[in-house]
Amino acid sequence: MHDLVQNVLNSDEKTALRQFVSALNAAGKPYLLRNEILQVFADYCQRSHKPAYFYHSSSLGTLISLTHEIILEEESTWFMLRPWIANQEVWRLGADMTHFEKLTPKALLDVRDRLVNRYQPQILEIDLKPFYQGAPTIDDPRNIGQGLTFLNRYLCNQLENDPKRWLEELFQALHKLQHGGTPLMISDRLHSGDELALAVKKALQFVSELSPIEPFEKFRFDLQSLGFEPGWGNTAGRVRETLEMFNRLVSDPEPAILEAFVTRVPAIFRVVLVSIHGWVGQEGVVGRPETAGQVMYVLEQARSLEAKLREDIKLAGLEVLGIQPKVIILTRLIPNCEGTACNLRLEKLQGTENAWILRVPFADFNPNVTQNWISKFEIWPYLESFALEAERELVAEFRGNPNLIIGNYSDGNLVAFLLSRRLKAAHCNIAHSLEKPKYLFSNLYWQDLEDRYHFSAQFTADLISMNAADFIVSSSYQEIVGTPDNMGQYESYKCFTMPNLYHVVDGIDLFNPKFNMVPPGVNENIFFPYNQSEDRDKEARSKIHELMFLREDPSIMGNLENPKKTPLLAVAPINSTKNLTGLAECFGKSKELQEHCNLILLTSKFSPEQATHPEEAAEIEKLHSIINQYELHSHIRWVGIRLSNMELGEAYRAVADCRGIFIHFARFEAFGRTLLEAMISGLPTFATQFGGASEIIEDVDKFQINPTDYEGTAKKVLHFLDECDANPQYWHEISTRAIDRVRNKYNWSLHSKQLLLISKIYRFWDYVTPENREARARYLETLYYLVFKPRAEKILEQHMQR
Template identity: 25%
Template structure:
């Protein structure tokens, strides 16, 4: 990768994205957004100011989908590629079910970035889930966050409620309320929000509490005009030799003519996913109710790719079933073509041109259309359009003057608009030529990329001021620091880091002098507030990492940003209410003060008696409760999630930031430090240790210093050659 240009990461999480023959219309996740991000990645990469574009998505290894989606890296061009990151297992799951796995996506993308060796200059999220991941990474690295929503949850919920669905039904299917909360935060956090139309701002983003905090720019997508060339262009001449295009035309004609009794008539074309919002039923009804329209033209509906309708998702199955029932109701056999499959990369451009050659019309009758990429594709081929007036088509027709806007719920209006264009050849010619000329003016990828990069350049010049504003809590560059270092030191606070002020000052000076190679942090049983209080009391600047509440919480750097991935990780099978209920039966346990109880920590006082401790274990194990128990200083009992402890937190950090355990040094003095001292790290026990740690003496990679407190930590650093190199212990 060239170091002189921008490195951009784009995020489209759902996973069904590939560089060749994208399966557009396969399901609800494979609509225009797939085509958008692929063409955006290639177009940005072609710009001389860009060094690398990575389109990051989910890796899927599932027999029900193509093996193409399991390739970790797929080149798109010399400077663009698809990067696939595994999260949430390997099976394909629809995007609405990915929310609980997105923090894993963040963590594994961090690992990829560190291994790649360069932090992206910009993180650009597409759709709400991609926006969440891009926003989290931008916050971690102190980099700009750009967002393109494509469609917004609040508007979708409003539309579905108007259609008669209940909030409960919508949330069960789409997790819409969670999505709306995420989108509201994205609006506030994003340095720039790209929208395709003014309608998107006015009708979608305006529904959010943070609407006025958003920074919006209308930047419509482009199309490849070399692919979507006019229907009369010479590429189809017999002498031109474009065998692939001619073959596509032959296949399409053969497929369409299977359905039509009078194939010589013009035809009305619809091309969309089998989604309720696309209102396929509205178009079929409009055609079925108008005998005059049926006499004038045939109808062709390409509603995604399907094999067996009975095996499809409920939404798609219902839409396609309704389409077939309406076909039968209006007796449209011989007039309505409903092919089952099409190749988007080859056949779709030719399909538009075929329709234009017949003097037909393209219809988008969606209930709402955020943009309408198919409309500008059809226009570029010279095909007039009829489109919903709710959404992006209002901008497209205003810019191109190439068709008629309609109310998608009014079947007569749809039919009337189609007839107006089909029977008036002068009007047809005007709309056709306007579409061809004006798409090139308003909707090209080069112009889109120029606008994008100009906005990014402006944001980059503003970012230093944002980074300096720690009070805002919006950005922290901790990610740049932790991906740059190659060693990590983690210490307990009480009686380890703190205890001797002179040696503490010496240790802090040593860490500061080696900050380019070593990051450092603390691990403590204290909550965050008490951790900060004792560090400030001893004039210790905020460390890079704070592991608090016995390893159940992780925070970073100056802004104390929480590690959401760790919270998500340890929440697995954590049943705190049941644990409290079971332990109520043990009268020798005394619950600690309310302020010492945390979402992932239940704390008791317990006298030092092995038999009592065994009874605690027995009480929990008989109910098959998964937990992790920590007993320290002869009186403190902490019950944690099974996945949580200081040691497990350190191993998680090692994995997340790609710092090998052999390059991690851990320092402690008491029993609640034991889990982090064991293992493949470099363990250090200070001379003033508690008796619980005596059992660790003689273990590999655990060094018992003869010096106390911070002096013992410095002694351990010398023992492990932690400053000059990395020791095998």
Template identity: 30%
Template structure:
């Protein structure tokens, strides 16, 4: 499962350069998805992105699914999170948790947990890390561009740090990148420079978890012109700008983004009279109708470019078409090659540079920034030269020299197309990618890591631990065999007053099954999996009106209550020992708290303990939250308990089992249709309840009279 959330994602005619969010990352994830689906070892590849319903963009982006291959093994899946309209990436962060919830629903509909999740860019990194934790699957992360590097470059250009933070919210982005790197089993980078100079800036960077896999290019689309090939209407749309259209093209193809440094290229060309007489400049910088209608960054770039064109009086020497399609791009490269021209990438920084290998595959020599990806591409292909993007004079001279030596131009052209076929095909990329996944799989097998069953099960058994699950080793061993025999149709969980570490330890001591779900601290915490991962949405959900200090102040003077040790206090739980002969009673405790404006749940259990929880927290509420999160109906959830803190999860539409050794606090539940009082104690009582409800077959649903 690939996740790429921002920009405009579709399989055909990708609108590269339409805005700052629809760039090379979109091309990369679509092509990688297609390439992986062609390999026999891959059964299915889903690319999850955002569903958009907006009259300003094409209807393609509102389709729920879009196939990417004829075999049906690759598809784009659009998840409708956040507002329906198109949003720039900085405004998507508020809705990433919604994406996670809806992605879980989609996985449940598929009926299969993905074997790996690959998140692209910081926003998907945050969401992908959450999904991977919930599902117990490995995470792959590709940053594409990184927040720490962007901050470094902006500060280096003299921009104010507070203004940078206000505009780009880089602190949030960097924290998301750190978290994704912390969770990632593998980081896929395009170049070694990206690893050494950019990922190395992060606290969670580890070289051993990074694989350098250069992106590929579709050589069926990008190739030198064959003999007598006509390069198409796209070239005529460029030639109409030019007084001498047969002169070599100096081609730049990039988004209208300040980082692409197109203004320096115009200055280099305009200030070099010999270059103006020898060649034409062609700027393919996205699509536009009116400059004023572009987003602010692109509008600033175009206004500067148009002023420079006017200042240098470049009319007739420069082409800057307003429109082009993805299908036009290969023919634009071939047109530049046929003219005997050059491709130029003068970006301030370039993590990879997909356009460089597209140009090289088309036989077009390149002049590129001496940074990141271009350094490695030219080392492999030997088809051009590197320049300092800050030096306009040096760039102009490099272009003039490259055009003057026709013998070297032909050598660069041949080397470029050969080098791409040797180093930069999508098939080679996908094969390398799968080898890295194989290493992850082998490590997981050695560590006995397993995926969550929660997205695929159709029923769930949840037991309290003390005096319910444990207490009779022989009965527990029989229950373990029953759970194991049920296989992937049944999820097993625990709901306990114990804290997480105590619950995990006691389950291990008694040989209980490893839970798929752990509800601990009387329902105030929810975790999943063998290496428990917290459900942060539950924590956020129950934080509503929670005021710990007011609880301590209110109950400090009440008789019969004594705080339990600090080890038993949790972020969302305050626990007391209770003396029933002296304490004022649960209703009186509730009234005292309400009079102070404290909104909580008060849970009395075993006639010895009082737990104060947020108003939204309890075992019962946690069970229902989990069932809803994973798409399970409550009548397919069997809960078993023995004391007062189990009451809320025993009542309602779930199937309740009260074990034979229960506390008197539950006696008043007798007679309820969906609460079964077992004769047997401990795990034997749970087994009796499973049999009563026929829970592992066609479930018996009690009917009300």
């Protein structure tokens, strides 16, 4: 970057830089973000009659393209540059334009505080960087999110470089395996790595003489005499394969062999999925609209994990010990549950043998609050007491400690942090949708937003849990570090200020191998292709078709003038991020779209009176206003009725029956569960280019859309319709491609296999790594008690006045 900066200052482009800064000042905003910066530069180039190359490839043009923030002060212009993904640099340009100076992140945090008139010279600085030093690190940004692959290679290199030491480490790790006090895989007959290696050769010779299908129980005691306990396999053939993997791993370590061996190691039996605020239930209770996606994710993940654990236990030969897996979804019990099952302490998860929803009530600090549903922004004061009570309940249900605790969302991960510390379980952090990057400048103006959103507690909780976790699971690469043009969700926690509260100098190591991309699946019993006719209910099909296109109802707006036009479907809760108002306006402004399509909006609410907060009410009112403004009543169907999952699956298929299209017009989407549901139903799908959704959609040019570009979006949809008119098979080709994409990459079986493998690798990693995890955990506990807890207590004070 230094050479680029000097090229600007030491050439004729210095004049252009001076003029550009003047243009920035003329814009009248002291703080500009990337899109605004690029627009000002484009306008400057046009006014100054600069040649096209100047905008794209001059030194100044390159500098501007790497600039994500500019702050204007009287004596300085501050540039926050992002030379490449996951890397940020701070540069200050003096008023005399004679020098660019590279400064520390702390200097940028100070100037941000000054910008909002909340600067103070002495402030708490949070810096996690020292706790990651000395640990192996990923060096290529393209490999961020592939922690499992990195660790496999790293561990195999260690085995190769120091085989004697690592054989002993493997022995110790296997020797610790047990369930309920019963040893697994190896017994106390073996005392060292060398003895284990020798015993493996003897065991291989023994099982090679048996029939591959010989059941384990027939030769169990012969293996025990050699020092081996159950866990190697359920047949002689599988035991032999596992022993051969270990033998090969010791003699010729390769990542693929390590992964295959670790997959077979029985180390996970009891799993907790923590989902606190989501109104967690089953039939007709799958979350509130804003949390339905998370609740469905957790329910489906639990079913899939339980099935995978059961399969692994059987294949490992552990049925002879009577071992059964158990999965618990931990959530809160809500006494005033509006007729749902959310006041039941324990509920079996449908479709499983031993997975349960365990509900623990919040302590009754104030029954007027705690006996009702509590917003995700207000829940913080109750989490510590909840975790303590949940600990007792979990140990009683499991009759022991869990092996793995998976946190979901910010509050669930904070509880997972508290539980995993006390129960000595592995902590997996999953937070597909972090609030901080959703709300622009939410950290900078946190004090103005505190009464409504309590971001000080939430962002502190995020910092604690993401750093405390043994590993982090994301659905996409962009969720972690974004793109060259946009920061990722986790990257937004790297360096930020909460004026008058603290500075985060280094909040997360993005190159640490704790990050892993493990996308979710979709429930294929509910969401399946429209042409899978044998699985569709004729009565339900007819009922949903009438609802989507014909039925009159107080919660449905619009009577379609021509129901045979191509249906353009959107399914989303009504909020500013999902941007249904933007989609309606895009549709309203395009007469061509109206000529070719009907817009179908499927939401769970229809009137402002149904809203749970003012922002939602405002969006509902705005949507009504846009429909009236553009007179869309004969071109639109707004179905404001909450459908069950089965009905929703049929709704997608009803649109696919009509050769329709699905469109996801969100301003930002961390991943996009509805995309998977629509695609596997057979719908050609257009989705926002901002966020992880863009990784689901393969054809960037044709099916990724910019929700701020109404004209461009309309052109892409119309071009697709033209292609369908020119080639009658084109819709079917895209439909089939969408179905195959989801089935091959986004399925729960693959998700569970990867998640359990990662859990096992990281358990071994925790055992052998030199990284100082305990020191980091102590530091995070300090932040919890000295920063988070006082902020949560302030919320409780407000609640006690209700």
